[in-house]
Amino acid sequence: MSTEQASIYLKEMGISEWSLRETGPSFTKEEQASAPETPSQTKTNLVPKVYWLFYGKAPSGDAEVLFKNIVRALGLLQSEWEWREPSNTKAPDTSLPCIAFAFGQQAAHSLSGEHEPLENLRDVVLELGGLDLPLVASFDLAHLLQKPADKALAWQDLLLARSVLQSL
Template sequence: MIQPSDMTAAELAALLAFHADAGVDWLLEEVAVDRVAEFAAEKQARGARQPAQPPAREATPSASSNGPQSRATPERSPPPRPQPTTPIVIPDDKAIADARFAAESARSLEELRAALESFAGCNLKASARSTLFAEGSAKSGVMIIGPMPSADDDREGLAFSGRAGTLLDRMLQSIGLARQDVLLTTAIPWRPPGNRVPSPAEADICRPFIERQIALSEPKAVLLLGNFTARFFLAPQATIHAVRGQWRELAAGGHTSPVMATFHPQELLLAPATKALAWQDLLTFRQELRSRGIQG
């Protein structure tokens, strides 16, 4: 086994970053322990200590000189154990109400940013490094919303970082847009541990903040990226393949914007064959921007 003393500072930093990206928050032991072998040894030891059970004897009736024979009372079997039930996920109503109050109290994007950074009602914040908020410019009227921060986003404190961010820059350039000219944000402001999907309760707590972002920025067109984002805003049971490339309406705080969903850049990296479909969606999105006078 490689010891930390055998590694350089750069290798140690890379190893720690790998564990953090995998959702490891701390180490419990100085040396790795083979829990599987430990459990097998304990099980074998318990089997050796357990005494053999004597065979059960049948109850025999006892004779009485003054009356009929009496029967031995049969032993009662223990009641069956109750089967474990799946716990019901109940959204934290108070946290949702607090999030709604904090979001609706903001009168500008900067006030909303401050409210989000001070909000402590979502447990995702406890394990995340960064709180992601909208970046870029709302003046163009174009808003792009992704799902939740990736490991790169959480580490850099900026939405759409790493390889996926580089690909998004190219996608925007292909239709005449630039990162600094659009408003980039995520539906969930904190990275879930291990990149898992947020629970329904966590999504409900985060919803007031992103809806307030939309209401305050008043975009003229919204592009949703990824399967989770499409379900979050459009159809909870749909897939990105079913809703992509279709114009719909997105209402938030009295403001309604045309919205279209397409693939997330990370999905394009994992399945390059979908790039042709994403290109069709981007052309449709550019046509809508031109029809609204957003782009020449």
């Protein structure tokens, strides 16, 4: 099968073709010598602008990988988020705009005091038990690993949380 035929079949199946990126520019020895030697020499002092509180069962294994990918996709710095167990509802030690995000029905119930099914709590901005802090509920990370199709819905929940945070 030729490359052209393979491309046609992949396109008909709705599969995107991947191609290798071209290699980056090559630098002269002088340019390489003037470049910083360690990553710390290239760091800038990034000041957090927002703060996320993620609640739920502590992720491990594939769930932890998924969570790290979520944080990366949101573009959050390490200093802009914190993972908490649902029992930890103390106010955050920050003056930054803050949002709480609950992974899973149990966390959402515990934090909001609501007892509706998760499907009814999604797409709604709740309040974190008496702290006047907005709370958005979504699926548990383990659920997202079992039902990858729901990742798109979870991403919508994350975008809702980000829009609420931007309006604070």
